[in-house]
Ligand SMILES: [Zn+2]
């Protein structure tokens with residue numbers, strides 16, 4: 001069988017789908033297996049109608065087989081009809097009536113021909129031809145699926161109808177052979193009677209009697225002969241009758257024989273059919289296996305390529321691993337040799353170390369003894385210092401907790417605000433503050449090393465002693481820190497107060513870091529928050545600036561005061 005080659009897959013186009021949904025559709029029916037499968041692929045990747053796929057060759061072979069089988073069957077039915085027709089015509093010919101024979105034969109042959117025409121038009125003429133043509137597709141498929149039993153039953157029942165019709169017709173013809181025989185006997189008896197009458201009437205004429213007497217022996221002889229002839233004729237009639245009956249029997253036996261023959265043929269056909277069915281099953285099985293093989297091949301191809309990829313990956317991984325292992329092995333050997341070197345060195349060192357250790361231990365014992373003594377002394381000292389430090393911390397925290405609001409620059413601060421403070425310095429502005437003055441002030445402030453108490457520095461007019469005109473409070477370390485620049489003050493670590501204490505110049509505070517210490521702070525002369533006081537060996541005069549007043553170096557109307565917070569913890 002020649003097949004078209006698919007343009008997409010280069011495979012032969014030799015498959016079709018026998019599902020009703022497909023064979024009724026107007027489309028190309030014969031496809032290559034891949035295209036057919038692809039067409040049948042549903043959304044969820046399932047191939048539909050797989051069990052209805054069939055190879056074209058198998059399909060056409062099935063149809064041809066079916067056709068042959070049908071032709072054989074119909075031919076058998078034809079043969080039975082012919083045999084029947086023949087036997088009936090023979091029966092009619094026994095009547096020896098030419099008109100009857102002619103009419104009845106025509107009638108029987110006519111009925112039979114009608115029957116034959118009916119069967120061949122219905123079951124032998126097919127609306128398709130071979131080789132396969134797409135335009136006949138539906139007819140092929142319909143024939144493929146047509147029920148065998150249906151036409152067989154139909155043909156058989158139509159045949160029996162034909163038989164019964166002809167039988168009925170035959171009955172109307174009054175062809176009974178026995179009645180014909182009876183009639184023949186009646187004629188014979190009449191003849192006998194005529195002969196007896198004839199013999200009686202011969203006695204009327206004496207002459208005749210004489211003659212008769214004379215010829216009597218001859219007549220007797222004749223009569224005997226006549227009787228013999230009649231007897232013979234009767235015997236002949238009987239023989240003929242038996243012969244006819246035997247012929248009839250023979251014909252019916254022959255009919256039966258040919259029927260048996262047909263049955264045998266049919267049985268043989270059925271047997272062949274069974275073998276064919278078996279063959280078909282085998283072919284189907286082989287076909288199924290082929291389909292499976294096709295599917296398996298496709299699966300195998302894809303899985304083989306996947307396996308190949310995996311194999312290559314594994315191979316590369318294996319190679320890398322092997323390289324790594326080799327590298328690690330060399331590393332390990334290197335490390336081992338290094339370790340053995342190190343351990344031999346270690347052994348040597350260990351020996352030396354033991355010697356040194358003994359020496360060291362004796363020294364160590366001496367040192368330990370010494371340090372133990374030192375520690376004892378240190379501990380005694382530290383104990384005192386730690387207690388002092390704790391007190392200082394407590395004082396500092398207490399000051400922060402209760403006097404935080406005072407740490408800034410105040411104008412007109414009521415003296416009552418300072419009731420917890422001790423006044424440690426109070427002199428008129430015309431008195432100079434020299435280095436030793438400063439030292440004595442600081443000695444009062446710093447009673448112990450590490451002290452940092454709260455201190456206030458301010459100035460006021462002698463005319464209003466209940467409140468201090470300008471004063472700033474802060475921790476001692478910020479206030480008394482020496483500075484060295486004539487244009488910059490240092491910011492306090494607790495608030496917005498800027499302190500300076502430049503030797504050979506002046507000390508004081510300002511609200512920002514800008515100062516101008518030509519002699520004393522002359523920066524921003526209108527600012528009320530600046531206090532500046534001479535701090536110069538050569539100066540014989542005292543303070544100079546209290547807020548806006550910048551020329552108070554010899555004033556006896558203004559007082560400089562320093563307050564110290566009474567330590568809450570001693
Ligand atoms: Zn289909």
Ligand SMILES: [Zn+2]
Nearest residue numbers: 006009032035
């Ligand atoms: Zn294709």
